[in-house]
Amino acid sequence: MPQGSPTSWSYFFVRCLFKFVLKIFYGTIVVENADLIPAKGQPCIVCANHSNSLTDALLLVTAIPSKTEHAKTHRQVYSVREEDVHQLAHRIRGTVPIKRPKDFGNGQVDNSEVMLKLMEALEEGDAVCLFPEGMSRYHPTIAPLKTGVARIVSDVLSRNREQPDFEISVLTCSITYMHRQHWRSDVLVTFHEPIKFRPKDNPELLAPIDYSNIRALTARLHQQISSGTLDAPSWRLIRNAKLAARMYAPLGTTMSLGDYVRVVRTFLEAFKLAEASRVESSSEGETMPSEQTIREDGKIIQLGNDLQKYQDLIASSGIKDDRVRKPLPRHVMVFRIVVRLSWTIFLVTISLPGLLLWLPVLITTVIAVSRFKRTGPIWDTWDEIAQYKLIYGLISGVCVWVTAILLSLPVAPLTAVVVPVGMWMSLRWTEDAVSAFRAVAALSRLLLIGRPRLDALLALRASLHARVMELAVQTLGLQADPEQYFAEIGGRQKGRVQGRWESKAKYFSVRRRRKRDWNETLRLYDQVDYPEVD
DSSP, X not given: XXXXXXXXXXXXXXXXXXXXXXXXXXXXXXXXXXXXXXXTTSOEEEEEOOSSTHHHHHHHHHHSOTTSTXXXXXXXXXXXXXXXXXXXXXXXXXXXXXXXGGGGTTXXXXXXXXXXHHHHHHHTTOEEEEOTTSSOOOOSSOOOOXXXXXXXXXXXXXXXXXXXXXXXXXXXXXXXXXXXXXXXXXXXXXXXXXXXXXXTTOGGGSSSOOHHHHHHHHHHHHHHHHTTXXXXXXXHHHHXXXXXXXXXXXXXXXXXXXXXXXXXXXXXXXXXXXXXXXXXXXXXXXXXXXXXXXHHHHHHXXXXXXXXXXXXXXXXXXXXXXXXXXXXXXXXXXXXXXXXXXXXXXXXXXXXXXXXXXXXXXXXXXXXXXXXXXXXXXXXXXXXXXXXXXXXXXXXXXXXXXXXXXXXXXXXXXXXXXXXXXXXXXXXXXXXXXXXXXXXHHHHHHHHHOHHHHHHHHHHHHHHHXXXXXXXXIISOOOSOHHHHHHHSSOSOTTOOOSHHHHHHGGGOSSSOOOSXXXXXXXXXXXXXXXXXX
């Protein structure tokens, strides 16, 4: 039985470094079903959706628990014409280069040697990580998958046809970013049940092979990956689905991130199917949809349009749906504005020393990202924003740390500890300060809106909520009492708040901020809009 390659010290070091930078950039990284990862020594191909460039690879490397039997060596795949700093990180991590035709004038490329190394790695019991979309892009839908993963499975099985019990697994993974390019947003990494193949069980994948079997396996992988993330033809549908999910289950972080994403996906699939050109098959061939189907689709499409208008309305007013759902008396709003404004000033004041250390990091990343965004269209550049922030933030942060040590040589050992701790605490306090300021701004706008307009918004929301609940319960089969159901299931999970006591206690957590909503980022406003893709 394969034993797997030993994990090198460089892999361990780089993995720790990746975990560190991801912990700084993202607020909460939730990993689901890590127990499904095959044991070390089991040949395995890990494949995931690819919407955030290098950051996707970093997440997969760090998502597999390091202190369990599932820890293993990963051999990642990358282009041979990336920037030197990226190549260095890739090479340390134990990777092999893939030649892409577009990097060689769309001419012929030879990757046979690379494929041989990948197959040998699998036969040794290692894990190989591939992104079957073939390229990363900032787009709401998963691109059609390349057939590379299925062909590698076929080739490995064919090479080992004399060992009928030889087994190789394909472990699919869905990565869902709440806002991939924004500081302190949240990420969900969901592993699915591995698909296992053996020569004696899958003779259809042994050479010579019918290519339709390759396409069927690729379609199966696509379905499994898309089942765990948000896959839509437009950002508009995702925006509408998120609003519908918040209306249906206004629980914020008291429901797990995984449950929240699955509820959003349920609404998203309904909006997608309603807008798609649906054709029902019958024994006589293709027929037009029935009148009942057309009416149901029309109701869902109209609901989506009305949700979009409502979201535009509250976004233009600078308020969140939750503020409309639970209107407060004017004197309570004034009191809360005073309290939160005072708290904001206090938090900013105690954060200032650390924020001065963060200033070079902020300037460096802003300049780097703004220059990079001008190099191409949104779909081809925005997927790399997080990557640029991670790399330039790490480099500039290390420079700040080293500079602080050199300027305080007599107490350098103390500075080496105090500076990163101070920077982390200032980041935590700044998160709370930004959240408190968002509350001040929202409450102030509610006061300016006035009671008549707020009552109109409340009536509009009540009508939309009734229609969302009808769709959820009668059409989609969701729970009729979501607030009770989702508050009770799921158990403990990163970032989740269970109970009033935990809600209060986690506010003062040093490890991570207690959020009220999975949509929160380190911004002075609620991030609900997406850029128009060119």
